[in-house]
Amino acid sequence: MTEMPTRRRAPGMSTEHRREMIVATALPLLVEHGSAVTTLQIAKAAGIGEATIFRAFADKDELLDACVSAALRNDHVLAELDAVPLDQPLAARLTEAAATLHAYLDRMGAVIGAVHGSGRRGERREPADRSATGGRATATERTHQAVIRLLEPDRAVLRLPVEQLAAIFLGILMGRRGAPGDAETRVETLVDVLLHGVVDTAAATG
Structure with missing residues (x-):
């Protein structure tokens, strides 16, 4: 009698990969339902x-x-910021960077707003992967350095040091929503104002 081969079970997903998969699934549900989302819905x-x-x-x-x-x-x-081609005009580089950062800020704000807006309060525990990301200060500095890289090719023609301009660019972008009830300012407009100022020189000299 021929012996049937033993079927081997596929290796299970590691705990870390399982956590990442669950979080990836939970994020859009969290934005939609807030912290009222149930673990059964996520599962x-x-x-x-x-x-x-x-x-x-x-x-x-x-x-x-x-x-x-x-x-x-x-x-x-x-x-994504590191992938922005440096041979593009400065305005194109900054517009692409602004769009990328805006999408990140929107996602971050939606998740945090969903959690806290649904009534979840109390002390939040320290994330287990904090050492991997380096903390918020390190993330901010890395973002600052990425924007400096995009400004560097035009350093010679800029009025301020690229380090200072990168900080100004990020500061403007963080506050682009303006006053409550106002429409969001387009990233193209922010970049144009950063590069050319707020005065219409043609009208001012006309």
């Missing part, structure tokens, strides 16, 4: 059992903290 969307979530996270609060931590991470933003 169904991820195609896993609810118990699997609690093998990866101690409780729902830890999962929400991981979602906030993921929203704060800017590794992918830095990669």
